[in-house]
Amino acid sequence: MLDFIIDETRCIQCGECAADCPVSIIDMDGGLPRIPEHRESYCIGCQHCLAVCPTAALSILGKDPDQSARILPPSPGALENLIKSRRSVRRFSPECVDGKVLDRLMDVVAHAPTGKNQRNLRFTLVDDRDVMEEIRVRTMEGIRKAVADDSLPDGMEFFAKMVAPYDQGRDIIYRKAPHMIIASAPRDSAAPDADPFIALSYFELMAHSLGLGTVWCGFARWALQSVVPELGRALGIPADHRSMYAMMFGYPAVQYARTVQRDVSGVYRVCLADLEGGR
Structure with missing residues (x-):
């Protein structure tokens, strides 16, 4: 069982969970997200739906969205x-x-x-x-x-x-x-x-x-x-x-003081001529 649960008091019916599902098993029929029983076996357990929900309204696999950390990208x-x-x-x-x-x-x-x-x-x-x-x-x-x-x-x-x-x-x-x-x-x-x-x-x-x-x-x-x-x-x-x-x-027994300096090599930028030549 996927234990797919929607908190109707939080859900804003934005459809992001359905749009972002990698295997497209979530639909918005009736306004609220749902996973039809016959599609449950296709779930890969990625929890994208839980992660993308802006209001923490969605739970899956028994996970409480309020226990997930907010995303704080490093600089x-x-x-x-x-x-x-x-x-x-x-x-x-x-x-x-x-x-x-x-x-x-x-x-x-x-x-x-x-x-x-x-x-x-x-x-x-x-x-x-x-x-x-x-x-x-x-x-x-x-x-x-x-x-x-x-x-x-x-x-x-x-x-x-x-x-x-x-x-x-x-x-x-x-x-x-x-x-x-x-x-x-x-x-x-x-x-x-x-x-x-x-x-x-x-x-x-x-x-x-x-x-x-x-x-x-x-x-x-x-x-x-x-x-x-x-x-x-x-x-x-x-x-x-x-x-x-x-x-x-x-724990290291050495401390490095600075980064090294390296040149970028081995980069080949593909152009349209490459693709046309492969026809």
């Missing part, structure tokens, strides 16, 4: 600075991130868009520093054994070069970060290759705003998928999840 300058000042952090403090901060991060990442609004991502969160250390140790044990057995997967021979630095106290894979988050998606999702990356992009920007550091970690992804897959399975990542990516995070 373009502040958002631009946040994006431009984000750095890949590879020096972390051993201090664990406070649980309330982690809860806030996960609440925000739940709002990341997914294909067809399926929202079936799995977030594998390592919020315990001791667990993170065990992952670090077991990863290196697996790499060390693969090197000894000459069984590193083709194209991943570079992992062999990480053993000596690790023995000297350098963690090239996990960067001694106290935490890790892995986003993964089922292979039969609408957009399994894109959804994890979109979610982690939301995660890292919110983390940056909270004073945390993050680093996208391809080494961890490859290690957990191909070198020590048994460890990846032990982390609870479902076998049918086709796409995954890992991100290390925690």
Whole structure:
């Protein structure tokens, strides 16, 4: 049941909910919005109708519109600075991130868009520093054994070069970060290759705003998928999840003073001549 409820004392019959519904299942027959029973199964649970209602007259899926935050867009300058000042952090403090901060991060990442609004991502969160250390140790044990057995997967021979630095106290894979988050998606999702990356992009920007550091970690992804897959399975990542990516995070042990300077490249502006030539 969609539990689609209209507060008639608030509804101004503007029709915005019907006009904005992505799957066009809301109609205004009789003046008030309604969803015919035979259309309910087409709802994707996006809550656009709740969000667009100017008078908070509409409830769906048991959600109280009065509990939704008002939209307060950040200034373009502040958002631009946040994006431009984000750095890949590879020096972390051993201090664990406070649980309330982690809860806030996960609440925000739940709002990341997914294909067809399926929202079936799995977030594998390592919020315990001791667990993170065990992952670090077991990863290196697996790499060390693969090197000894000459069984590193083709194209991943570079992992062999990480053993000596690790023995000297350098963690090239996990960067001694106290935490890790892995986003993964089922292979039969609408957009399994894109959804994890979109979610982690939301995660890292919110983390940056909270004073945390993050680093996208391809080494961890490859290690957990191909070198020590048994460890990846032990982390609870479902076998049918086709796409995954890992991100290390925690309080940074480095503070950057300014943004960098980059030139825009790779932009191709399409003109009418391009379209005419493709006929």
